[in-house]
Amino acid sequence: MKITDINLTVVGVPRHTGFINKHIIVKVSSNEGLVGIGEMSDFSHLPRYAPDVEDLKNVLKSVLVGENPFDIMKLNKELAGNFPEAMYYYEKGSFIRNGIDAALHDLCAKYLGISVADMLGGRIREKIKVCYPIFRMRFMEEVEENVEVVRKRLNQGFDVFRLYVGKNLDADEAFLDAVKREFGNQVKIKSLDFSHLLDWKTALKAVKRLTKYDLGLEMIESPAHANDHEGFHHIRMRTDYPISEHVWSTRQQYEMIKHDSVDIFNVSPVFIGGLTAAKRAAAAAEVAGKSVILGTTQELSIGTAAMAHLGAALVNLTYTSDPTGPELYIGDVVKNRVQYKDGYLHIPERGITGLGIELDEELIETYRVDDLRWGEVSVHQLQDRTAQTKI
Ligand SMILES: O=C(O)C(=O)C[C@@H](O)[C@H](O)C(=O)O
Ligand SMILES: [Mg+2]
């Protein structure tokens, strides 16, 4: 089989919070008449630059057209040469590699007549426990808004949540207290995510304050500045709660293993550059005796399905994961969205080939935008994924 064309379409999909995320839908065409689909997810993150999409398509065509899509390792190496890893969480080259790598897996699995999970080691599980995110509060009046989110999502079957913290500890504490009083043990808050906002000592003080409301806490995420591998180790040695951190490069993960910085590696294909790279990161974690969770940038159904296939066979996936993107957006670009039930993300059935996701061209047209330009967004909106303009 040979790759014959690459097609990229930018879509802007609003969240229920009003914040609009831009993603690129990928199509990799082949001389067998099959098309592999992928998703370069959520370019709407700092830093505020973005690729020219037409130019990006031409670069990708120069790398991929004429190649055999089954040469996934070779093509990942070529892509990494063009879009190298960086010691940064939201490196857009990783998003680009991820979208292509998912499409290659989709294309190859379709050709073989199998599901992507069967290319990644098969299935230990058919569903993955996930949590719904409660985004960071800056004002006390956001507490009730977020308690209402818990009420609504609990009614839809989500009984596990995660909380972004660190900008207003009074509001964080008030939210945890309100959840404990209203829901008791019906609801679990599985992680406090500091998003690298605080140094490790300041974060440790906040952890001691907020864990008075331990609602089934499984981990503390990103409780030090990014790449402060020693700082992660220090806080890890000073709290009983497991520490988790996102993986965005092989060098960063190596340093975290060397410094014994974490208990849990948060592995997302989007941040490490694809399913191939994510599987390697999960294997490195396993070798180091560490757990993994599936993280998220809050993908649409294509990216979320790719993660579900990856999660099917991860032997060290031992905590609640994060992919809930399709639940956060007002719409999607596919005919068959990924399925959530009782707070689980269901892996697309084994009998469906590829990622098990079918594009809806009308919905793509509905959400299509010209390019990745930023428009009028503030740093706060970009950091906390909100359309709120209050300052
Ligand atoms: O665990 C995290 O950190 C995230 O989920 C980061 C978020 O900003 C995510 O990328 C989003 O877009 O909501
Ligand atoms: Mg996080």
Ligand SMILES: [Mg+2]
């Ligand atoms: Mg994101």
